[in-house]
Amino acid sequence: MYTLLVKTLSGFEQLLVDDIREYGGEILSVQKRSVICKGDHRLVVDVNVRSGVTVFVYILLEKFTAASKEHYVRNVSKIPFQNFVKTHQTFAVKSDVFQCPWIDNSMYASLLLKDAIADVQRKTSGSRSNVNVENPDVEFYQYIYRDSVSIYINTSGQPLYKRGYKTLSAKAPVNEVLAHGILRLSKYNQNTPFVNPFCGSGTFISEAVMMRKKQYPNSYRQHFSFSNFSWESFDTYWKNLLNSVPQNTPLSDVEIYGIDNDYTAIKNAQKTLEKIAEGCKVRIERADFFQWKSPVDKAFLLMNVPYNQRLKIDSKAFFTKLGDTLKKNYSGSECWILSAGKEHTRHMGLKSSQTIPLYNGQLPVFLQQFHIY
Known part of the structure; x- marks a missing residue:
């Protein structure tokens, strides 16, 4: 079972809760523009593909407290990142930092996590992945609030309002x-x-x-980041899900x-x-x-x-x-x-x-x- 952080837009939180419950997920908490829930690999795919109000779906890898930079580095270095990103794959890191006494810069927080991932890879395989900020194979996200640190992996990739069916936009668009x-x-x-x-x-x-x-909102989308994960059969369920949609509604x-x-x-x-x-x-x-x-x-x-x-x-x-x-x-x-x-x-x-x-x-x-x- 995975703990998921699912991002949405302000005002759509209850719609997202309804979707997650429909797909069999367990709601843990509802926050501004996000829902924390629990479910298996099928829920990960369902929320990405079927929920029209989802922007990103993240899997929680680790949560810990850190009273200092040194404490943070010790804890984050224990995460087996080699299981989540292979050395031939590229990766990127994004961070949000709020009211943390030992770090107040999200870019520096991202640098700390990037270095930790590279160090873990070197220790386990002798080499490390390259960083690709624009189009990574795997993206990690960390949320730091005071001394609480949560490390996630992005299963969506590009934001889910990029459905895959649209060409160009006019002025003043609604996503x-x-x-x-x-x-x-x-x-x-x-x-x-x-x-x-x-x-x-x-x-x-x-x-x-x-x-x-009655088509899934993201049924035209060609790629999700979970397709790059080798540690779970997300792709198999995704293909089965698309094949299960009635063709002649x-x-x-x-x-x-x-x-x-x-x-x-x-x-x-x-x-x-x-x-x-x-x-x-x-x-x-x-x-x-x-x-x-x-x-x-x-x-x-x-x-x-x-x-x-x-x-x-x-x-x-x-x-x-x-x-x-x-x-x-x-x-x-x-x-x-x-x-x-x-x-x-x-x-x-x-x-x-x-x-x-x-x-x-x-x-x-x-x-x-x-x-x-």
Whole structure:
């Protein structure tokens, strides 16, 4: 059994807990943007492949206390790193350090761990691995809080919002993990026409398509770091898992619409959806949403509106026009808006029934629900 540190985005912790429990994992603790749990190699693969709200999955290798640098070096040198990274493989180290009395620099902490790994390899095999910061075969992560040290190995590799199906992004993107989590928080109704104004490169639509087709969020991803591990049969279970997915899932006839005025964004969305949306009724159109003639009266609308950060807008004019458009064309619909906050959406003249604080990257944003009457 492994103890896992599973990272997610702020606001998605309960969604991640639900996923881990569904896969048979035991929840040990829930923290800000992460969950500590316990399970076997199948849970490691399941959380990487099946959970759409996971960013990284780490396996705990060792946990100890260290009152000094010397104490740290003695303890970390006892870890059998030769079992986790072979000398022909490359490795990298990342660290987070908080309130530690004997070290306050995460880069120096990473250097200490890197040297310890190399020393263990030399003692056991006479040689050591090279370091590759950009694309390592194996990545170690350490978390130091005061005198508590936890050493992990990264089973995901690249962050899991890199699904493997996307080409290029438009301006002001929403990453795939954020889009997936928002669809779940909004309890996306797959039996209602889905309208995604300002769709950009189609991230919300892509994740909605994956949900409709009952495909695992990371089923298009070609590589996870656990494939580089020789000490457990992660790969075998991964391949069996992908082969177990039904290939001919009956699909709803309900249509999905994406609208954006940006030519490049629309082309990127269309290219992505050519790859993953076979069998789904998806229409991507280059149009001004305020002028677009909707083919449906009632819909489930979800939009990521400009935050007036990278994409500059006249906030009052934009949201007033948005509110007028929704009230005129979408009476009886449900609308979810991801925005920079209530000070912007209040100009819509609609009352939100729910507000959920989230982050888009480092930017605080708010997901609001509106029932349009």
